[in-house]
Amino acid sequence: MAPPRRRTAAEFQGNGGLMPPSVQVFASPCGSGGGGAVTTNGSDKSLRGKKPRGDTSVHSATKDTGRRRPAGRMPLWLVGIFVSLAFNVAALPLLLQQYIVNQPHHHHHGVISPDQQQHACAPQPGTSGATARAPSTGKPAVTSDSVINLDHGDPTMFEAFWRETGDAAELVIPGWQTMSYFSDISNVCWFMEPLFDQQVRRLHRTVGNAAVDGYHVLVGTGSTQLFMAALYALSPADADQPMSVVSTAPYYSSYPAVTDFLRSSLFRWAGDANSFVGDAYIELVCSPNNPGGAIRDAVLSSGAGKAVHDLAYYWPQYTPITRRADHDIMLFTVSKSTGHAGTRIGWALVKDREVARRMTKFVELNTIGVSKDSQLRAAKVLRAVSDGYAAAAGGATRHRLFDFGRRKMVERWRMLRQAAAASGIFSLPEETSGRCNFANETAANNPAFAWLRCDREDVEDCAGFLRGHKILTRSGNQFGADPRYVRVSMLDRDDAYDIFISRLASLK
């Protein structure tokens, strides 16, 4: 076979990668502001100015209701303010200042190309952030005429769950805590917090989706870093040729980008596993697959070949847990299991000690370890998830993440299939199901991304077609597949998802 053309670094330094230029679409400092209208978002921002503890119920009541009821927001906003004031009268000046400062910057929804932005209206460096008062809240709020960005798997759907859990997942970090590089020098992964290790193992035992006994747990800055670490660990240091990295198409668009962007002589992207010929390779097995959601096994087998199993989506909200996975290297991330993408924490379960040592060495050389603050936050979050399913937990106050996630995903897939049927020009993968050992019932596969095909004969570029209708998705050709397909995130907030659904249903 002819080897696949190797992508140049220029391609990855340009538009390739995890965040295609569409991330710039919202980045419009020229976009008109929200003006003087008082919105739910405005009240949320002003509430945010006060001490965050204790006001979560106020937040969620205001925001959730606001999302579903675009009219009549003003009274709720006032209620929010007054309840907030009852809690903390002293914060009034700050609240007002916050409202005034932030209001004009809301609701960017112009479509500006990167070039236009760069030359016409780039923000002046040295001025951004000058008025920041609170932690970020992700992508700007949307309205019915906004561009809806479902290009990335930004898992903000889960915010609604965590707003209800009170202090179960709240983390307090004193100024003097975990200042050292070192967490546990008796562990291969010397920068890993023991609490994180412990909660990872506990959650896998609770869910039954992966074996942990006899495995090393390694922590990474998201599972992307651990994916690179695995390539580094599995590629011989002094081979003549780079190790070939393959995956069955359609494959996660980041695999080729992350493998090749530094043009390493240790490994290189070699395309679809099904057309690979050779003995030495690293096969990436994403199961359930991104995109598409199919359960996958390795397609190659040779003594010199290695597999890395990316199990980011092997959780009960997305797929039935049919067996306890026990592969040599398994990757997970809080981004897709609990929704905490901003925390940038992933983990690997690794059987072989030497592989674990080399993966750890990669993280050491790359970033000298992993944020301990985020490790501790992830430990707290994973603990809250396991506690929700612990036998001793109380019934009324029990918050069950996977029940929430499953309910949301079932509802969203139902909405999506109805919208596709109403439109008539789209098709979706058939629904599959299986016996879920965790839920102890038959459950459907509800993937985190829809793999949507545009069936209209005259539409060869589905992503471009949808972009014309202000829906941003990722083109099939980034996954080694037909551009008639697009990948659509199913994990955004309710308001964005609802607008997407109604727009999709109207396309003919």
Add this chain to the structure above:
Amino acid sequence: MAPPRRRTAAEFQGNGGLMPPSVQVFASPCGSGGGGAVTTNGSDKSLRGKKPRGDTSVHSATKDTGRRRPAGRMPLWLVGIFVSLAFNVAALPLLLQQYIVNQPHHHHHGVISPDQQQHACAPQPGTSGATARAPSTGKPAVTSDSVINLDHGDPTMFEAFWRETGDAAELVIPGWQTMSYFSDISNVCWFMEPLFDQQVRRLHRTVGNAAVDGYHVLVGTGSTQLFMAALYALSPADADQPMSVVSTAPYYSSYPAVTDFLRSSLFRWAGDANSFVGDAYIELVCSPNNPGGAIRDAVLSSGAGKAVHDLAYYWPQYTPITRRADHDIMLFTVSKSTGHAGTRIGWALVKDREVARRMTKFVELNTIGVSKDSQLRAAKVLRAVSDGYAAAAGGATRHRLFDFGRRKMVERWRMLRQAAAASGIFSLPEETSGRCNFANETAANNPAFAWLRCDREDVEDCAGFLRGHKILTRSGNQFGADPRYVRVSMLDRDDAYDIFISRLASLK
């Protein structure tokens, strides 16, 4: 000139890199436990089991006094416990359990080589972390016969300062906060928290060590990631030859390791800048230098050459601030400015927008952004530092980081010079001083690392000589220099530093 021999990946995958095998020295699950003796450390650990808020003064009173007065610890420990109990009686069962669980694992101080550890007493995977109850506390506590590890610049000296600042640097993160990948899509660095950007600029304006107006701020997972990002951004994607990366010897030992460990075709380590011949290069300028502490300027100049200024140590506790640096790319880190190494946050100040965009792209492909929890923590910490010097701050409660740091460094350098003189076989760089615009007085250069030379004729390997006396340092040959030199961290905790000083003084 002959090009420098390129190191193979095997070398870096083996002993090269940031954490040489000496990190394993303490990693001795075979080491005997601390036994039944009640120590200051024991009480500290047990206190740590309770809710961390509100007990910082108890902590520091117990610990600081304990450090300096090795005898008579028991009464202080009891006082600590009783004061703690007065604050929180309900925590008693947890305190006792914590004490019992942790006690047997203290004081590992055997010297085990990595191989011995691996084959003889590797911890069983699947068991570590099983009893963790609290966040990590860094390297194990030391006693007078411990191996003292000053190989890494672990900045735990600063813990004592942050224990006194109460909730000024305490961070509370609700479970639902900053779950998105996105922080500010109007910023080139779209994953950066605006609060972090803001506090970085404010601190530089307070200290006057670097220009920020007209600069882009970028956040990274420590400055190491941003160093790699700069190499990526400054190396042409389609050049025939990798870009040469150089630095004047002695250079930071991580520069060659981090540059070459992935064997990128984009850039490669080319050794000492003083012996480099060519037009295209990236010169790394570390000032004050690691190791040695000297103020440095770029030594090369050509139209096609680029410089990256690593200003990790350009802060008033280490060196007089003589000018406001305004280079094209400047790197900083909280690890050395405030002591929060475990937070893994660095930042870059970058003039050129396209360079900033490409550096951001690197971080996106490498780790899809940077922990928002740690960004927010860093913002809180930097804010507390600036607040300490704000005109409006109250006098009595004002905590001034750079005053603390300067005081400690002056004292430690005085102790080190006395110890070297008492020993008679070591020499140190001469003290230099300058007018500090920040302190508004003449101040000495007090580097974060000592660059120590062993003058005894029969000692050609100073690191090996010191290791024989249970002092771990980093050999000069890792910095492109003579192995008669070693680099010694000046930033460890008081107890470890004091033992180091007394041992050093006794060597003849």
